[in-house]
Amino acid sequence: LRLIDYLMATAPTPKPLNLVHCATVGQGFDILDRGQLRPEERSEYDGMDLLFLFYGRPAYKPAAGVGASGILDVAPIALVLDPVLLQAAVRVVPFDSGGFARYEALLGPGLARTDFELSGDPSLPLRLVRAFYQTNRQYFDQEPVTREKDIPLSGRAARAYARLIADPAIRDMDDRAGTIELQFSAAIPLASALQAIVAPASMLDDPEVIEALARCPDAVPLPYKTYGRFEPLSFANTLYERVDTFLESRGGFA
Amino acid sequence: MTDAADLIGYADPLRKGIGFLIPVFDSRDHNALLVQRLAADGRIAAFEPVEALDAPITYAVRQATRVGEEAIWAFAFAASDILAERGMRFREALHARIDDQALADRPLLSIEVAEFLDLAERRIAFAKTAYERLLTLGTASADSWRDLSILTPDLRYAASRAGGEIGALAARLVARIDGNAVTIWTADPVRGAVATSLAAIARRELDTLSDLYIPPRSGWTVRFSHRDPRPRAAGPDALVLLAEDLGRDVGHYLAEDFGWRVGVYFMGRPGPMRDLSAFNEALGDTGAAGFVVVRGEGERRVADALRETAPGVVAIQFGTKPRYRLHDRDEAFDMSPPSARIYVPATGLFGSGSSGQNIAATVRQIAAATLAAREESGPRIDRGKWVYFRANGSGPEPDSDALAVLYDRLLANDLSVEHLLFLPGKTRPSRAAERYPGWAYEALFASATPLRDRRIAVIMDTGRSKTDAGMLLPVLPKSERDWEEHRRAVERVLSFPRWHAKGRPARAHDEMPFDIDGPSRIRHLLARPEPVHGSGWT
Secondary structure (H helix, E strand, O other): HHHHHHOOOOOOOOOOEEEEEEEEEEHHHHHHHOOEOEEEEEEEHEEEEEEEEEEEEOOOOOOOOOOOOOOOOOOEEEEEHHHHHHHHHHHEEEOOOOHHHHHHHHHOOOOOOHHOOOOOOHHHHHHHHHHHOOOHHHHHHOOOOHHHHHHOOOOHHHHHHHHHHHHHHHHHHOOOOOOOOOEEEOOOEHHEEEEEHHHHHHHOOHHHHHHHHHOOOOOOEEOOOOOOOHHHHHHHHHHHHHHHHHHOOOOOOO | OOOOEEEEEOOOOOOOOOOOEOOOOOOOOOOOOOEEEEOOEEEEEEEEEEEEOOOEEEEEEEEEOOOOOOEEEEEEEOEEEEEEEHHHHHHHHHHHHHOOHHHOOOOHHHHHHHHHOOOHHHHHHHHHHHHHHOOOOOOHHHHHHHHHHHHHHHHHHHHHOOOOOHHHHHOOOEEEEEEEEEEEEEOOOOOOHHHHHHHHHHHHHHHOOOOOOOOOOOOOOEEEEEEEOOOOOOOOEEEEEEOOOOOOOHHHHOOOOOOOOEEEEEOOOOOOOHHHHHHHHHHHHHOEEEEEEOOOOOOOHHHHHHHOOOOEEEEEEEEEOOOOOOOOOHHHHOOHHHHHHOEOOOOOOOOOOHHOOOOOOOOHHHHHHHHHHHOOOOOOOOOOOOEEEEOOOOOOHHHHHHHHHHHHHHHHEOOOOOOOOOEEEOOHHHOOOOOOOOHHHHHHOOEEOOOOHHHHHHHHOOOOOOEEEEEEEEEEOOHHHHHHHHHHHHHHHHHOOOOOOOOOOOOOOOOEEEEEOOOOOEEEEEEOOEEEOOOOEE
């Protein structure tokens, strides 16, 4: 039973979540200036130009192996994008594809990254959420409800994924293990796609940003405070709180 | 970890020379730069190394610092104009410059400064400026900003101060203004005294923000919306007791979890875990819906199975006859059932090598429809005689073909369409959210109630059950209203090739003429009733 078969036997959640792109504040200025998110060459996909977005979560925690204070990325931003973009995805992966090496040991032997790579069917992220978390809220909070033993033995990839997302150790270190990745082969124009931007207050009333936001009529600025925070984790929590509030206000968890 | 370090400068994460900066330290004990970790009282709790700091540093005169001293703060009004001090001295100096020209065109940063300094009235004034500025970008996004960045955090703070049940709701409250009403979304239902108190808090906060939210003449209406009813994390939606051997793999396929769970029990199987008493016990413990599955026409077996199970259990009876005829003597329904009994006419499942997958899928379809009907406002399947048909279509329009097959079964079995529940098949996201599409559904099942439920969607769409459509209906004889409905269905079907009824028959059973409404000439068609298993239009 392939992962895709398991998912196609699962109903999708009733409402799609927004897509999210996290970046540093410096990258954020560049993206807003260009007015689009661009695919970049990806060595892990034979040099193809791809753009990676996350489904419904501003996955930001530093990767496993890097201590909580190892990299002080002190001003992250999150671009929250229209869920309609799901239609344009070329591939869906249930976790950060770049982190497969970190997850491999937990997923178990005999499973390759390709066993988890799914087509760009727009219903797949919704089915993944339903199959493993039941609701958008529980996906956002990373509270999986489907356990490995709930899945038929023949569903090796699905069982491995259930095992991965249930592992508290990796979840604490790397929240991308349980965050669905969407891959795109074409650039995404912000003018029509940007629905919210979470960023430091001082960035959001920068004249360059104001000018860029004027070209994105649906974008809601969601500032966060920068003082008193000196841990990457606290910025991650801030991003989650702001995106959570936005998704809630749009009925994403209803 | 070190207790002492030297301040060496200030990092500017925004690289724009404005806003709060990060004091940076070094120490002989560390190769890496250090940042201070703050304690709740504003003092330095520790120094933490950072391997990489993605921000330019403005270097300052080296200054010795220790854990336990007041923390150092820094704010840039410009790249060359940095205010840096410890604790209260920093607050006083920043307060003195809150109207600095550098902040004049930065209302969002000014809000941050006012919040840092606990200046509530200035914060609201800056918020008003920010809102007016954002209005120039777009009304909807300005309103969203105001609700999510000002009202919602204020309401959360006020709720958390209230403590108790209201305080427990605070962290995930979201408030949105729509006209004269404020809707408060909460994670859990809000009722009674909690609702009254929370509404009062919301009105008070809106009064405080009256410069930002113009108070309506009649006052604010407060509404609550309960979101995210968390489903049970575990436990089946339905419990199924297999009263007899239906094939060795039926139980296995029923127990598979395709997004919703079915607990399976076996009437005759020895062992305490999965037998009749365990089934009855689980029904009481979980509150899940119970089903007992029997095979054949013998009413005694059904009655025996139901007698031994807890009240309210629905019987699903796989018949051996291909058609259930209301006018025939049917032993299955001879006895007055104490609870609902659903008959599934044979479709070649038995004796034809058909797999347990299909039987399990049919049981799941019926269980899902029963659960959905209970949860929606449709007819409850808790008593009386019902019958379930499922169909697969073929040809270029398999959906329409399946619907035609089902409609034929309605006619052949003389069943009334009153209270007919329709199970759409092969559900896709777009389809699940809307009414079952297609001209055939509109024509043939206009009076049916479509059941849109994720559990039905899962099992109709597995690829194993291969079911294009299903219908579940109470066993009621056709009435004159049904024949009239049938006449309309015929009329709707014929209207697709643009045939239109010419007049109406005096009775639904009479002949009815149709004209072709073609571009060049008129053709005439006479439709008349054909005896099927009663009389009606064909």
